[in-house]
Amino acid sequence: MTVPSELSxxxxxxxxxxxxxxAEPAGQRLPPDWFGGAREGSIGLRVHRNTxxxxxxxxxxxxxxxxxxxxxxxxxxxxxVGYARSAxxxxxxLDDYGEGFAEFVAGFPGTEKLPxxxxxxxxxxxxxxxxxxxxxxxxxACIEMAxxxxxxxxxxxxxxxxxxxxxxxxxxxxxxxxxxxxxxxGAPGEYHHALWRSASGVNVRSLSESSARFxxxxxxxxxxxxxxxxxxxxQQSAEQIASxxxxxxxxxxxxxxxxxxxxxxxxxx
Amino acid sequence: xxxxxxxxxxxxxxxxxxxxxxxxQVMSERPRAAWFEVHPExxxxxxxxxxxxxxxxxxxxxSLHAVGLSLGSAEGIDEGHLERLKFxxxxxxxxxxxxxxxxxxxxxxxxxxxxxxxxxxxxxxxxTRNVSAVQEALGRTILVENPSTYLQFAGPAMSxxxxxxxxxxxxxxxxLLDVNNVYVSASxxxxxxxRVLGEWCRALAAKSVAEIHLAGHxxxxxxxxxPLRIDDHGDHVCAPVWALYEQTLAHFGPRPTLxxxxxxxxxxxxxxxxxxxAQERLDECQRRAYDRAI
Numbered sequence: 001m002t003v004p005s006e007l008s009x010x011x012x013x014x015x016x017x018x019x020x021x022x023a024e025p026a027g028q029r030l031p032p033d034w035f036g037g038a039r040e041g042s043i044g045l046r047v048h049r050n051t052x053x054x055x056x057x058x059x060x061x062x063x064x065x066x067x068x069x070x071x072x073x074x075x076x077x078x079x080x081v082g083y084a085r086s087a088x089x090x091x092x093x094l095d096d097y098g099e100g101f102a103e104f105v106a107g108f109p110g111t112e113k114l115p116x117x118x119x120x121x122x123x124x125x126x127x128x129x130x131x132x133x134x135x136x137x138x139x140x141a142c143i144e145m146a147x148x149x150x151x152x153x154x155x156x157x158x159x160x161x162x163x164x165x166x167x168x169x170x171x172x173x174x175x176x177x178x179x180x181x182x183x184x185x186g187a188p189g190e191y192h193h194a195l196w197r198s199a200s201g202v203n204v205r206s207l208s209e210s211s212a213r214f215x216x217x218x219x220x221x222x223x224x225x226x227x228x229x230x231x232x233x234x235q236q237s238a239e240q241i242a243s244x245x246x247x248x249x250x251x252x253x254x255x256x257x258x259x260x261x262x263x264x265x266x267x268x269x
Numbered sequence: 270x271x272x273x274x275x276x277x278x279x280x281x282x283x284x285x286x287x288x289x290x291x292x293x294q295v296m297s298e299r300p301r302a303a304w305f306e307v308h309p310e311x312x313x314x315x316x317x318x319x320x321x322x323x324x325x326x327x328x329x330x331x332s333l334h335a336v337g338l339s340l341g342s343a344e345g346i347d348e349g350h351l352e353r354l355k356f357x358x359x360x361x362x363x364x365x366x367x368x369x370x371x372x373x374x375x376x377x378x379x380x381x382x383x384x385x386x387x388x389x390x391x392x393x394x395x396x397t398r399n400v401s402a403v404q405e406a407l408g409r410t411i412l413v414e415n416p417s418t419y420l421q422f423a424g425p426a427m428s429x430x431x432x433x434x435x436x437x438x439x440x441x442x443x444x445l446l447d448v449n450n451v452y453v454s455a456s457x458x459x460x461x462x463x464r465v466l467g468e469w470c471r472a473l474a475a476k477s478v479a480e481i482h483l484a485g486h487x488x489x490x491x492x493x494x495x496p497l498r499i500d501d502h503g504d505h506v507c508a509p510v511w512a513l514y515e516q517t518l519a520h521f522g523p524r525p526t527l528x529x530x531x532x533x534x535x536x537x538x539x540x541x542x543x544x545x546x547a548q549e550r551l552d553e554c555q556r557r558a559y560d561r562a563i
Contacts, residue, residue, distance in 0.1 A: 009391050010343030013375040013384070020380060037421030038459040043491045044420025047499065048382050055381035088378045092337025092350055095314035134316030 020049045021085050056084035059094035060101055063128040066170045067105070067121045070114070070181075079105055095132060099125060116164035116185055120173075123166045126195055127202045130156050144260040145224040154254040157196040159207070159216045163188045167204045196254040203253060210241045211248040279304045279330045279364040279480070281523040283547035285540045286334075286502075286530060292321050294537055301541065303548075304330040304364070306527050310337045313353045323360060332365035332480070332527070333357065334445075337379070340399045340413060341372035341386045351406050358407060365480060365525070367412035367445045368403075370396065370433060387422035388432040400440040412479050413437070414445035415469075417453040417486075417500035429454075430472035443479035446521075448513045449506065449529075453486050453498040466513050470520040478521050483514060483547060484529035503532035505543060514547070518554040526551060 007015075015030060022028045028049070035041025057080035061068045068076045083104045089097045102121035111117050133156045140155030160167075165184045172180035192212030194205045207215065210231040217230035231241050249255060282303035287295060289311060294300070305325065312319040325331075337350055358366065371383035386392045404410055415433060427435070437444055446469065455465040485504025491497035506514075506528070518524070528543045 008343065009387070009389075009395060010375070012387070013343055013372055016384060017375045017378055017380055020384075021378075034423060035420050036423035039420065039457060039491070039495070040493060041420045043493060043497065044385070044418070044457075046492075047419040047497070048384060051382040052380045059381075088380065090377055090379060091347065092310055092339070092373060092379045092381070093313050093353070094310070094381060132315045132317065134320075 016045075019045060020052055021088060023085055053081050053084060055094070056089070056097070057081060060084075060098045063098055064101060064121055064124045065128075066124050066173045067117065069176075070117075070120070070173050071111070075110065078110075079108055082108070096129075101125070114185070115188070116162075116166060116169060119162040119164050120166045120169060123160060123162065123170055123193070123195075123204070126158065126160055127204070130158070130195055130197045130202045133197065140254075141218050141221070143218055143222075143224040143227060148260045150258045150260045151218075151224075151249075152256045152258060153215075153218060154196045154198065157194065157215075157219065157254050159212050159219065160193045160195055160204075161212065162191045162193070165189075165191050165206075167191065167193045167206050170204065194252065194254060198253060205248075205252055205254075207248050208236075208244040210236050210244045214241075214245060214249060279332055279525040281525050281551065283544040283551060284330075284332070284525060284527045285537075285544050286527060287322075287325070288531065288534055289318055290534055291537045291540075292318065292325070295325055296321055299328060300537060302329060302544070304332065304525065306332040306334050306365075306529075309333045309335050309354055309357045312357060319357070319360065326361050326363075331361055331363045332367070332525075333361065333363040334414075334527075335366070335368040336381075336383070337373065338368040338399075338403060339372045339374040339379075340368055340403070341370060341384075341392065341396050342374045342399065343372075343395055344375065346399050346402055346406075347374055351403065355407060358409075365412060366407065366409060367414055367443075367480065369414045369416045370429075370436070371416045383416040385416075385418050385420055385422070387424070388426040388429055389424075393427070393432060393435060397436055397440045400436065400442050404440065404442065410441060410443055412443040412445040414447050414482065415450050415454075416447070417450040417457075417498075419457055419497075421458060428468060428472070430469045433469075434472040434474065434477075437474065437477040442477075444473055444477045445480045445482060446473070446478050446517065446524075447482035447484070448517055449482065449484040449486060449510050450500060452510050452513055453500045456496070456498050459495070462509065462513060463516065466516055470517070473521075475521050478524060481514070481517060481524045481526045482529055483510060483526060483543075501532050502529045504530075506546070511546070511550070515550055518550060519557075522558060523551050523554050 019028050019030050032041060057077050060080045083101050087100055102118050102125055105121055106118035140153035140157055142152045144150050169184035172184050192207040192209055194207050194215055196203055213233055214227045214231035217227040280303055284304035284306060285302050287305040287307050312322060338346060369383045373380050373382060373384055433444060451466050451469060452462045455462040483506045484502045485506055487499040487501045487503060489497045489499060526547045528540055530540055
């Protein structure tokens, strides 16, 4: 007996792929008489199934570092395999596989006590993306403020908003600080972060709402005045905004301060 | 089309599979290595890693060993992946480009493994078509590697060596003969590896064999009680594979030989030591050829 002659190679490959990704034993089986040689085909299929699912789990693990550490290897593999079966990659490029994983883990059975898990996963993904991003050939955003001050922002740089303190939570997880994990994973609120890549890797810094609005506006192309206006939308006093910018933006590792460029004077004819 | 780019050819010496954890060390220390081989898929969405690899490629001959072309896919080659590979070839000017006699893409799904083909006339036509399309698009010849196999399809078919030889003959592609995979596949089917390697040697035209791979593998117990060897590239090359390598060199002569080590990755010095063992055998092969010539 053989693979049926009327089964094209394409159809055979589709049947094999379906069997490899199936969750239930019934779906994993292929007709034993399709296979010859000294070993049962099911043994080889098991090897391939394990390789595929392990590779996809590993790819996700590389991107979702804090989630993996938090839930542990076995539980992460369970989530990863579940995701891989529901959303296998479409292209042979696993570096950017798994963008939907954060949404997938929201409400995953067994994560009821981790209401912040999805947001933590989203932060992991943002960090993974930043670590792979190319250096911006033109450099980051640059604005000029009143008083001749020029702010040059790092690239790549982005903001991230969450309802849990996932920046602090992620740091605590990576440092295995159980007390801080419990504290940071506490009551929901509104949290803002700046994420940027430097020579030492991707950095995460907490921001107030006004600083986050300011930074988001800058990254969207606003000039200094417009960015300050955006910060004012945080419904804080001018002093509070100035204080936030002075303590959070100016000393942050993602901005360097210089003098505004003086426009060149053209000589009269 | 030549098998190896003349600009910076891969020498018939022992090279090392370069993995991301070793990249910084290679950049900073410029260790002794005849050449490096990388998986291009690791660089297609990682601009930082690619930038570093470009610096390495300025000092060492480089080979790109793809895993995602899916040369055996019935639905043809993924044009997007081919374009990404072309981009890398333009950036890196590799001496060799290769992939596997297997498939991994079907119905819009990529399954990250080298999945088996039945060695039928239909499959041969299809793989030949895919390999020819890739070579046309890249403007160069590629090498095709024999993967490790864990199952065989029943029914009338060619042997794997016959299939590969015919593929090379019709498409003009080269062959990347993975000696560890010959051993793993033969062992898993309870065949005598030396005899199976003999079939490969008889089937392949010598000029088609442009590269050899060596690697370690894992030994497990399968459900049927017999040992199962898994090509996990996670260990030293074992003694039987070294013996097969010597048999391969005796038949084909010296060829660029790569030490593959992908999992449980040791320090770079371990890979260099493994490459040195391959180099000893290459040097011995060269000496014998010289002795015969004089």
